[in-house]
Amino acid sequence: MERRIIHIDMDAFYAQIEQRDHPEYRGRPLIVGGRSLSRGVVATASYEARKFGVHSAMPTRTAHKLCPDGIYVRPRFDVYKSVSKEIMEIFLSYSEVVEPLSLDEAYLDITHLVSRERTAKSVALNIQRDIFEKTRLTSSSGISYNKYLAKIASGMNKPKGTTVIHYDNVMEVLKAMPIGKFPGVGAVTEEKMKSLKIYDGADLYEWSELDLTREFGKRGTSLYKKARGIGTNELSVDRVRKSVGKETTFDHDINDDEYILKTLEGLSDKVSESMERRQFAGRVVTVKLKTQDFKTHTKQMMTTNPIFTGEEIFHYAYNLYHEVKSPEAPIRLIGVTVSHLEERSYRNLTIYDFL
Secondary structure, three states: OOEEEEEEOOHHHHHHHHHHOOOHHHHHHHHHOOOOOOOOEEEEOOOOHHHOOOOOEEEHHHHHHOOOOOEEEOOOOHHHHOOOOOOHHHHHHHHOEEEEEEOOEEEEOHHHHHHOOOOHHHHHHHHHHHHHHHHHHOOOEEEOHHHHHHHHHOOOOOOEEEOOOOOHHHHHHHOOHHHOOOOOHHHHHHHHHHHHHOEEEHHHHOOOHHHHHHHHHHHHHHHHHHHOOOOOOOOOOOOOOOEEEEEEEEEEEEOOOOHHHHHHHHHHHHHHHHHHHOOEEEEEEEEEEEEEOOOEEEEEEEEEEEOOOOOHHHHHHHHHHHHHOOOOOOEEEEEEEEEOOOOOOOHOOOHHOOO
């Protein structure tokens, strides 16, 4: 039987929760963001705010210029996580095969629920109904025969949308879609494609796999398949975490090594605590910093043995910081990440375990 995959995506999740919990925010442009207007980043914006051009990942300062009369609130991640757990329980009541992507979206394989009497669309509508009854929040869903198309479908009629992409309409949908809307096509790739006169799915469809590979390397094969609606229908139920990281944005640009390194040491300890809870060790440490001109700089190093203690992580982070930091450039953000994770075992023991 052909797979039936649903992609459920909550509508402006953080902002919708704030409007639910604060009636005075309803119907008004609401921006959930960072610490302050001058230094924060937009986490999400209500649909009223999006009409002004405000969107997620935008500096809050820019959002304020576009929407000076909007309501700006700090995120309450403990609340969002709690609501996300409620939504996940609803998903699992329909299918055991669920792949969460974030707090507000997930794939569900509902193949086993579909029959002549019960369509995939009706299942999606029931899930959206249950979410609303439980949380008073709306969602959008996309239904198709693979993950890639289901995700496209869920974004086509937001908010409160329910969209199906099937064999009869898939090429019509894809050929009409602007090239920048294809999953995995970022701003740089989009610009290159337009320089090659690839403006939409119809243009992409005309390119051979060989020519796309010549222009875009290994991604060429993926683009070739996407233009034809080809994608995976296997959900990753047991997702493997690839990295653990922590970062912080300073209240003002700073160039005090002692203070920055003290902060970096604290971040290293937090990364270690997270790894300890999951019994992980890692082999690559990366330090990231963002300078006052918003440029991001990173430096990474592979460790001799897998590490997990705060002291070990900071040892590498300390050296990486001094390699990447310019003495003349104040910074606004610092972060540390440990990647290439593996489960801890006796082979992961280091000298610190015996002190």
